[in-house]
Amino acid sequence: MTAPCKIVVAGGRGQMGQAVIRALNADPAFIHIGNLGRPGSTGDDLISLAAALDEADVIIDFTTSKAATELSEACAASGRPALVIGATGFEPDQLGRISEAARRIAIVRSGNFSLGVNMLVGLVAQAARIFPRETWDIEISEAHHRRKVDAPSGTALMLGEAAAQGRGVSLAAVERRGRDGSFGERLLGEIGFSVMRGGGIVGEHSVTFAAAEEVVTLSHSALDRGMFARGALSAARWIAGRTSGEHDMQDVLSLKRS
Ligand SMILES: NC(=O)C1=CN([C@@H]2O[C@H](COP(=O)(O)OP(=O)(O)OC[C@H]3O[C@@H](n4cnc5c(N)ncnc54)[C@H](OP(=O)(O)O)[C@@H]3O)[C@@H](O)[C@H]2O)C=CC1
Numbered sequence: 001m002t003a004p005c006k007i008v009v010a011g012g013r014g015q016m017g018q019a020v021i022r023a024l025n026a027d028p029a030f031i032h033i034g035n036l037g038r039p040g041s042t043g044d045d046l047i048s049l050a051a052a053l054d055e056a057d058v059i060i061d062f063t064t065s066k067a068a069t070e071l072s073e074a075c076a077a078s079g080r081p082a083l084v085i086g087a088t089g090f091e092p093d094q095l096g097r098i099s100e101a102a103r104r105i106a107i108v109r110s111g112n113f114s115l116g117v118n119m120l121v122g123l124v125a126q127a128a129r130i131f132p133r134e135t136w137d138i139e140i141s142e143a144h145h146r147r148k149v150d151a152p153s154g155t156a157l158m159l160g161e162a163a164a165q166g167r168g169v170s171l172a173a174v175e176r177r178g179r180d181g182s183f184g185e186r187l188l189g190e191i192g193f194s195v196m197r198g199g200g201i202v203g204e205h206s207v208t209f210a211a212a213e214e215v216v217t218l219s220h221s222a223l224d225r226g227m228f229a230r231g232a233l234s235a236a237r238w239i240a241g242r243t244s245g246e247h248d249m250q251d252v253l254s255l256k257r258s
C-alpha cells in the first residue's frame with residue numbers, strides 16, 4: 001500500500017479551502033497536515049510556511065492571484081513541494097512568474113477543476129473551428145456569488161482561450177470585456193465577455209455561437225463546490241512526486257488533443 005499524500009491547504013478557511021479539507025478527510029489516500037493563512041493570522045489549523053515547504057507532498061492553493069504567485073515562488077526557492085493552484089484572477093506578469101517557478105517545481109494550475117468544464121473546453125474549440133468567423137459571433141457569459149472578486153472568471157477565460165484556439169487566433173487580440181455606453185457595432189471576430197454577480201451562485205458559464213438565423217449555446221452549471229475540491233485532489237495525486245513543469249487539468253484528465 002502506498003503512503004497517503006500529505007496535503008497543505010493554502011486558503012483553508014475559505015469556501016474552497018473548506019471544501020477541499022472535507023474531501024480529503026473523506027479519502028484515506030490523503031492526509032491534511034495543516035493550512036496556510038494570511039500573514040499574521042493565527043490558529044491551531046495553521047502550519048508555518050517553512051514547515052509546509054518541508055513536510056507537504058503537495059500544497060493546494062485556493063487563495064488569491066497575488067498569494068498563489070508568491071507561494072509558487074516560495075516553493076520554487078525551496079525546490080519543493082508540488083503545487084496545485086486553483087486561485088484565479090491572474091495578471092499576465094503573475095502568470096509569467098508562475099511559469100518561471102514551474103522550472104523548479106511541478107505545478108498544476110486550472111481556473112476550473114470540474115470534469116464537465118474541462119470536457120466543455122474541447123467542445124468549444126471544436127465549435128469555434130467549425131462555425132465560420134464571418135457569420136458566427138462568439139459571446140461568453142458567467143454568473144457567480146456576490147463574494148467573487150475577479151472577472152471574467154478563470155473558467156470564462158479558459159473557454160475564451162478555447163474559442164480563440166479553435167479559430168486560430170490569440171484571445172488577447174479579439175477579446176471584448178464589458179460593453180457600456182455608445183460602444184459601436186460588434187467587430188467581426190471579437191469574442192465578448194459578460195459578467196453577473198449575485199447571491200450564492202456557485203458558477204454558471206455559457207458560450208453562445210450566434211448566426212443570423214440560428215444560435216447554439218454550450219453551457220455548464222456548477223451545483224456544489226465539492227466537485228471542484230475532488231478535482232483538485234485528483235490533480236494533487238497526479239502531480240505528487242513530479243519534479244518540475246507547468247500543467248493544467250487537461251493534462252490531469254488526459255483530454256489534450258495531439
Ligand atoms: N479552480 C477552481 O476550480 C476554482 C477556483 N476558485 C478560485 O479560488 C479562489 C478562492 O475562492 P473562495 O474559496 O471562494 O474564496 P474565499 O475568499 O472564501 O477564500 C480565500 C481564502 O484565501 C485566504 N487568503 C487570502 N490571502 C491570503 C494570503 N496572502 N495567504 C494565505 N491565505 C490567503 C483567505 O483568508 P481569510 O480567511 O483570512 O480571508 C481565505 O481563507 C478564488 O480565486 C476563486 O476564483 C474557486 C472555485 C473553484
Ligand SMILES: O=C(O)C1=N[C@H](C(=O)O)C[C@H](O)C1
Nearest residue numbers: 088111112148153154155203
Ligand atoms: O470564485 C468562484 O467561486 C469560482 N471560481 C472559478 C472561476 O473563476 O472560474 C471556478 C468556479 O467558476 C467558481
